[in-house]
Amino acid sequence: MTTGFEKTPGWLDWYTGPSRPRFRLPEGAVDAHCHVFGPGREFPYAPERKYTPCDASKDQLFKLRDHLGFARNVVVQATCHGSDNSAMVDALRASGGLARGVATLRPDVTDAQVRELHEAGVRGVRFNFVKRLVDTAPRQDLRDVVEQIAPYGWHVVVYFEAADLPDLRDFFLSIPVPLVVDHMGRPDTAKDPEGPEFEAFLHFMRARPDIWCKVTCPERLSQSGPPALDGEQSAYRDVVPFARRVVEEFPDRVLWGTDWPHPNLTGHMPDDGLLVDFIPHIAPTPKLRHKLLVDNPTRLYWSHAD
Numbered sequence: 001m002t003t004g005f006e007k008t009p010g011w012l013d014w015y016t017g018p019s020r021p022r023f024r025l026p027e028g029a030v031d032a033h034c035h036v037f038g039p040g041r042e043f044p045y046a047p048e049r050k051y052t053p054c055d056a057s058k059d060q061l062f063k064l065r066d067h068l069g070f071a072r073n074v075v076v077q078a079t080c081h082g083s084d085n086s087a088m089v090d091a092l093r094a095s096g097g098l099a100r101g102v103a104t105l106r107p108d109v110t111d112a113q114v115r116e117l118h119e120a121g122v123r124g125v126r127f128n129f130v131k132r133l134v135d136t137a138p139r140q141d142l143r144d145v146v147e148q149i150a151p152y153g154w155h156v157v158v159y160f161e162a163a164d165l166p167d168l169r170d171f172f173l174s175i176p177v178p179l180v181v182d183h184m185g186r187p188d189t190a191k192d193p194e195g196p197e198f199e200a201f202l203h204f205m206r207a208r209p210d211i212w213c214k215v216t217c218p219e220r221l222s223q224s225g226p227p228a229l230d231g232e233q234s235a236y237r238d239v240v241p242f243a244r245r246v247v248e249e250f251p252d253r254v255l256w257g258t259d260w261p262h263p264n265l266t267g268h269m270p271d272d273g274l275l276v277d278f279i280p281h282i283a284p285t286p287k288l289r290h291k292l293l294v295d296n297p298t299r300l301y302w303s304h305a306d
């Protein structure tokens with residue numbers, strides 16, 4: 001499924017023919033974390049990328065959105081596209097207002113470029129600290145980016161591993177715009193959800209009222225499975241207590257997304273319909289689910305003036 005590029009060896013393509021979820025998403029639900037890859041022939045992958053994916057186009061993303069029952073998407077710039085946001089922006093423009101985006105920016109970005117991205121529907125910038133994905137930019141570069149985006153009311157999405165939070169915490173707290181943490185700060189789910197490492201993450205969340213968390217990617221974080229395949233309704237049980245703690249303590253600042261097309265999974269590729277069926281396990285009441293899937297992402301991504 002990749003055009004003109006050789007996929008990284010062992011790369012798993014996204015799951016075709018996902019099941020229809022048993023859990024019916026509330027009206028207006030937002031898939032608040034997903035990506036587009038290429039297609040490589042139209043939107044070449046970045047020279048500095050750490051992996052080469054299969055293609056995953058905007059049309060395939062929109063088809064999945066409709067199949068699962070989501071109303072809208074937040075398309076997050078994938079690292080394989082570096083700071084060339086064209087594929088993501090193309091998806092936003094084609095969505096008819098049904099998608100917002102999160103970009104990757106270089107420190108020399110101009111105000112005119114930020115304005116153009118804003119007009120296309122971008123509402124955040126992503127800072128990545130996961131070493132297998134990027135060579136992390138110097139902090140001053142990141143501060144320069146924040147200065148450019150702050151006037152537009154954007155937020156900063158941060159992706160990091162739990163073990164790196166102690167080093168990053170002060171820097172994060174110095175960023176003067178809202179923060180959104182990708183994939184729960186990647187907890188080590190072999191550890192106790194009540195133990196010191198996850199407590200440190202919750203403590204970080206408590207430090208400011210404008211720190212949000214994506215309770216996403218059980219398929220990445222699970223160590224004991226079972227995977228969301230073959231109709232499995234109790235997938236990724238070991239992730240549930242972590243996600244549930246976050247949803248219950250911070251019901252007004254959690255987001256959920258599929259993470260389609262699931263970059264860099266090597267063990268298995270989940271059925272996205274079954275991933276949706278995971279949601280009621282981490283957000284046990286209709287009220288919590290409505291906040292997670294509708295109210296929160298709508299407030300963060302669709303309430304600014306266009």
Ligand SMILES: O=C(O)c1cc(C(=O)O)oc(=O)c1
Binds near residue numbers: 078182
């Ligand atoms: O864990 C990952 O491999 C991963 C990669 C990317 C990306 O390459 O942008 O995005 C994600 O949300 C997760």
